[in-house]
Amino acid sequence: xKRYIAFLIVLTFFISxxxxxxxxxxxxxxxxxxxxxxxSGFETEDMGAIVAEWFITAFVKDGRFDVIERGLLKKxxxxxxxxxxxxLDETTATKIGKLLGVKIIxxxxxxxxxxxxxxxxxxxxxxxxSIIAAENVKSSAAARLQDLVVQxxxxxxxxxxxxxxxxxxKTGKWRVSIDLGRIAGVKEGMEFIxxxxxxxxxxxxxxxxxxxxTIETGKIIITKVRDKISKAxxxxxxxxxxxxxxxxxxxxxPLTPIQQGATVDKxxxxxxxxxxxxxxxxxxxxxxxxxLLKSSSPKEKIKGAQYTVKFFPTNSxxxxxxxxxxxxxxxxxxxxxxxxxxxxxxxxxxxRSKQSQYKDTLQMVYKNAASRKxxxxxxKNYRLLR
Numbered sequence: 001x002k003r004y005i006a007f008l009i010v011l012t013f014f015i016s017x018x019x020x021x022x023x024x025x026x027x028x029x030x031x032x033x034x035x036x037x038x039x040s041g042f043e044t045e046d047m048g049a050i051v052a053e054w055f056i057t058a059f060v061k062d063g064r065f066d067v068i069e070r071g072l073l074k075k076x077x078x079x080x081x082x083x084x085x086x087x088l089d090e091t092t093a094t095k096i097g098k099l100l101g102v103k104i105i106x107x108x109x110x111x112x113x114x115x116x117x118x119x120x121x122x123x124x125x126x127x128x129x130s131i132i133a134a135e136n137v138k139s140s141a142a143a144r145l146q147d148l149v150v151q152x153x154x155x156x157x158x159x160x161x162x163x164x165x166x167x168x169x170k171t172g173k174w175r176v177s178i179d180l181g182r183i184a185g186v187k188e189g190m191e192f193i194x195x196x197x198x199x200x201x202x203x204x205x206x207x208x209x210x211x212x213x214t215i216e217t218g219k220i221i222i223t224k225v226r227d228k229i230s231k232a233x234x235x236x237x238x239x240x241x242x243x244x245x246x247x248x249x250x251x252x253x254p255l256t257p258i259q260q261g262a263t264v265d266k267x268x269x270x271x272x273x274x275x276x277x278x279x280x281x282x283x284x285x286x287x288x289x290x291x292l293l294k295s296s297s298p299k300e301k302i303k304g305a306q307y308t309v310k311f312f313p314t315n316s317x318x319x320x321x322x323x324x325x326x327x328x329x330x331x332x333x334x335x336x337x338x339x340x341x342x343x344x345x346x347x348x349x350x351x352r353s354k355q356s357q358y359k360d361t362l363q364m365v366y367k368n369a370a371s372r373k374x375x376x377x378x379x380k381n382y383r384l385l386r
Contacts, residue, residue: 027066027184028160030104031073031096032056035119039112047110051119054146055106058153063185064162068100076100097126106156115140119149123156133159162186162251166194167229169245174234174314174355176220178249181228190222192232192249217242220249223315233314293321298338301325305345313352322349323361330378333370343369344377351381359385 032055035048044050052070059065076099093105108121116138123133135155137148164180180186198213220232220243237243289312292304308318326346332339347365350358359382366378 027064028104029066029068029100029102030059030106031068031100031102032059032070032106033073035107035121036109037112038109041112042110051108051110051145051149054149055121055153058150059106059157062153062157063183064157064160065185068102073100093124093126093129102126104160117145119145119152121152121156123159162192162249164249166243166245166247166249169243171241175223175316176232176234176243178220178230178232179228180249181226181230183227186222186225186230186251188222188225191235191252192220192222193252194218194220194243194247194249196244196247217244217247221312223312223317233312289318290321293318293325298336298342301342302345305342305349308349309345309352313349314355319349319353319355319358322346323358326350326361326365330365330369330371330374340371340373343371343374347374347377347381351384354385356385 032052035051037045037048049070056067056070059067077096096105097103103126105124105126106121107124108119111118111120117140118136118138120136121134122131124130125132133156135152137152139145139148162180162184164178164184166176167179168177169175178186178192193216195214195216198215200209201211201213202208203210216238218237219235221235222230222232224231234243289304289307292300292307295301295304305322308315308322312318323346326343329339329346330343343365347362350362362378362382362385366375366382369375369378
């Protein structure tokens with residue numbers, strides 16, 4: 001019996017090894033061909049190769065793609081007497097895909113007409129040899145072209161949503177974990193829809209499975225990223241507790257960073273103007289929001305609190321900072337109206353979280369705060385948690 005048990009343990013160990021390996025994130029394998037040049041007067045004859053390099057850099061930085069190295073790509077294509085650039089026909093695309101073991105080929109052209117440069121990119125599915133998406137940008141300044149290529153890459157990346165699973169959720173908590181992390185290209189602020197599979201749709205005659213119904217259960221936003229796993233706050237649920245362990249997630253697109261010269265104020269105004277999306281992914285990092293909450297400037301503290309209420313009402317890290325700031329300042333007696341406004345907003349942050357753990361703090365504040373205004377807002381938000 002002991003030998004039998006030992007055998008089962010060893011067998012289970014060896015069986016689990018490939019399962020663990022298969023659980024690792026698999027990048028989408030792609031190849032980027034040199035872009036074909038059309039027109040005359042290019043600054044360099046290598047412009048097609050330069051544009052391809054810009055695309056490669058953008059895809060590699062994103063983290064979710066395995067890009068064929070240009071040297072290897074050129075060698076294989078030369079051996080097969082295929083060009084590094086140009087628009088591919090069905091036969092060529094399929095042949096290149098099989099040779100390189102890639103699923104997607106990025107191809108396109110750079111067009112110059114007088115002083116205007118235009119880049120056209122096509123995403124080709126190797127299996128079907130069809131163009132599944134196309135993007136283009138124009139510029140009158142070659143120096144700005146690289147920035148435009150990066151923007152175009154972000155648009156192309158949207159055609160490859162990240163897909164994974166909810167791997168943990170504690171009962172009653174508004175935070176979950178997913179099996180995608182930094183290695184997969186996940187970034188703070190990215191949004192994912194959460195869904196489960198429903199009814200199988202079959203052909204009435206052949207009984208062939210045509211599709212599987214997807215039922216959306218909610219939406220989450222990434223708050224903390226590790227190598228192979230990410231933490232996320234729940235933005236919405238179709239019903240309380242609808243998001244559960246084992247359900248699937250799909251990204252809604254890459255995080256858009258703050259543009260140069262933009263402010264948190266501007267990001268807030270832009271989000272408010274979008275009536276259809278109450279909680280759009282913010283354009284600031286968590287460290288920036290925390291800095292606002294901890295700032296010595298009352299105006300910045302208020303901005304940080306507004307930003308938290310609007311975009312991250314259940315984020316535990318930001319809530320902790322808001323609670324600390326409230327506890328440090330609610331008993332301070334001052335004629336500064338800004339101070340009372342700051343404390344009132346910190347009460348709003350805790351109340352809008354809908355988390356009962358902050359009831360004691362708000363109760364203490366509305367009973368002992370130095371300012372009547374702070375007591376009013378503490379009591380108001382305390383009632384939200386009852």
